[in-house]
Amino acid sequence: MARLDRRRTTHDGERVMTAPSLDLPAAASNAAVLACGAWLKNAACLLNGQHVQWSPVHGDLGDPANCIALEQSVEALLQKAGGQVDAIAHDLHPDFFSSQLALRIADQLGVPAIGVQHHHAHIGAVAAEFGLHEPLIGLALDGVGLGTDGVAWGGELLWVDGAQWRRLGHLQTLALPGGDTAAREPWRMAAAVLHGMGRDAEIVARYGDKVGKPAAQTVQSMLARGLNCPPATGAGRWFDAAAGALGISVKQAFEAEAAIALERLATAWLAEHGEPDGARDYAIDDEGVLDLRPLFARLFALGEGDARDVARGAALFHTTLVAALAEWTEHAAKRYDAGAIAFGGGCFFNRVLTSRLGAELERRDLHVFLPQKVSCGDAGLALGQAWVAAHQLQETETSKTGANACA
Numbered sequence: 001m002a003r004l005d006r007r008r009t010t011h012d013g014e015r016v017m018t019a020p021s022l023d024l025p026a027a028a029s030n031a032a033v034l035a036c037g038a039w040l041k042n043a044a045c046l047l048n049g050q051h052v053q054w055s056p057v058h059g060d061l062g063d064p065a066n067c068i069a070l071e072q073s074v075e076a077l078l079q080k081a082g083g084q085v086d087a088i089a090h091d092l093h094p095d096f097f098s099s100q101l102a103l104r105i106a107d108q109l110g111v112p113a114i115g116v117q118h119h120h121a122h123i124g125a126v127a128a129e130f131g132l133h134e135p136l137i138g139l140a141l142d143g144v145g146l147g148t149d150g151v152a153w154g155g156e157l158l159w160v161d162g163a164q165w166r167r168l169g170h171l172q173t174l175a176l177p178g179g180d181t182a183a184r185e186p187w188r189m190a191a192a193v194l195h196g197m198g199r200d201a202e203i204v205a206r207y208g209d210k211v212g213k214p215a216a217q218t219v220q221s222m223l224a225r226g227l228n229c230p231p232a233t234g235a236g237r238w239f240d241a242a243a244g245a246l247g248i249s250v251k252q253a254f255e256a257e258a259a260i261a262l263e264r265l266a267t268a269w270l271a272e273h274g275e276p277d278g279a280r281d282y283a284i285d286d287e288g289v290l291d292l293r294p295l296f297a298r299l300f301a302l303g304e305g306d307a308r309d310v311a312r313g314a315a316l317f318h319t320t321l322v323a324a325l326a327e328w329t330e331h332a333a334k335r336y337d338a339g340a341i342a343f344g345g346g347c348f349f350n351r352v353l354t355s356r357l358g359a360e361l362e363r364r365d366l367h368v369f370l371p372q373k374v375s376c377g378d379a380g381l382a383l384g385q386a387w388v389a390a391h392q393l394q395e396t397e398t399s400k401t402g403a404n405a406c407a
Helices: 064-080 097-109 118-130 180-184 186-196 202-211 213-225 235-245 257-273 293-302 307-335 351-363 378-406
Strands: 021-023 032-035 045-048 051-054 087-091 113-116 136-146 152-161 164-171 289-291 340-344 367-369
Touching: 032 064, 032 378, 045 064, 045 378, 051 378, 064 097, 087 097, 087 378, 097 113, 113 118, 113 378, 118 136, 118 152, 118 340, 118 367, 118 378, 136 235, 136 307, 152 235, 152 307, 164 307, 180 186, 180 235, 186 202, 186 213, 186 235, 186 293, 202 213, 235 257, 235 293, 235 307, 257 307, 257 351, 289 307, 293 307, 307 351, 340 351, 351 367
Parallel strands: 032 087, 087 113, 136 340, 164 289, 340 367
Antiparallel strands: 021 051, 032 045, 045 051, 136 152, 152 164
């Protein structure tokens, strides 16, 4: 069984490009499935048995040019399939251009359009690459993906068995003050954690000078009143909150800037000092919710110190997160008698997180898998969509065969 390769990961994950074609160790079914990918770092793929044919990585579908490129790629992949496939797979989000394109093409071809939950697809991509067909535990950590309850998910512990899956737990829900704006301004996520800790009064005092007192007052009021503060469980938002709490980043100039800075400081600290002293504070409740707020009391205090304290805080965030995720995942693996753990989602481009968590889980006799030939971020998501859809088609066919045999 192939193991985690810790040499591969890079925070700019989409530089690890998906190969134009790929042969999988095993087929989910003999079906041909075209998958349209997600919204960010979009790429489509055609899965035909064990063979995968990729489109280029188009980029984010907020750009009309990328939408046009996706449509052209889908047409090209259909031509490679002889103009006929058994299903079109897509993300659950109805507003994505990729989802709408999938529905339109499926209708034109008269084949099923199969929606696949974002994080199920991330874990499916891992299972597809390594030919994993036994039930496994999936740890999907990213910024956002629509959940089945309509909430923005992104810190998910899953049980996956082909097309079947179950949500076993998630990171503590945080409010996003200002919606998508909060993902670009880490101070807002730090404010959300302060609100979750019952420390709203500190928001203006901590951030008024940095972002302007009116902005800080507005966010404090939004959180208190629950206005324009949609809930989210994304792991990426907890990285942002840590960067905001430590004063590392207030506003991001590019995606994951805060998380990259946080990782760099942690890497330097750990290389020079080793493990940071102190308890690793977190909580896991009976519903499988992992709460990192206990840690943040210490991070906010370290954020008021000098550069050395801030770097120590960055290391402490990473080591505490690793300890928490390892306990959370091991408990699920034992409960469901699963020996394979799949890592999926863009947070696993973080070398500190991935190498330490992989080593810790392997020390606990669990087998850890991270994509090596396919991006573990959204650029590789289409493979997971296609793999899940192929399994679903296979299950449907098996069910029909069984029903006919009993008729």
